Amino acid sequence: MSKITFEGTRKELYAFVKAMHEAGICPPNDSHYCEESADTNCITCLKRYIKFIPAPRWRAEKGDKYRYVISTGRVTDGIELGYEIDDARYKAGNYYETEEQAEAATERVRAAYVEEN
Secondary structure, eight states: OOOEEEEEOHHHHHHHHHHHHHTTOOOGGGHHHHHHOTTTHHHHHHHTTEEEEEOOOOOOOTTOEEEEEOTTSOEEEEEOOOOHHHHHHHHHTOOBSSHHHHHHHHHHHHHHHSOOO
């Protein structure tokens, strides 16, 4: 069986593989893996047949707006100017195209500041 190509995020890849599993679409020689667990073995099995190409992350053009989450958990706007702070936010993954994407990340950012007991 030849590989299929999938371009996207890892989250999209796992959703795709899960959908394939739920639809009963598994490579014939490895279907025994899929009977055990859709979350681990099926993904391992199907990854042999899928060439994953990570989608390039979005980055604003110079002078354009992006969003990020500050330490209080509030979403704010930044302007891409190619400064070190813009690079740092991008590299840290705290750099979003839309307010909705940034809002979805606020819980993860808040959790990073909460001390675990």
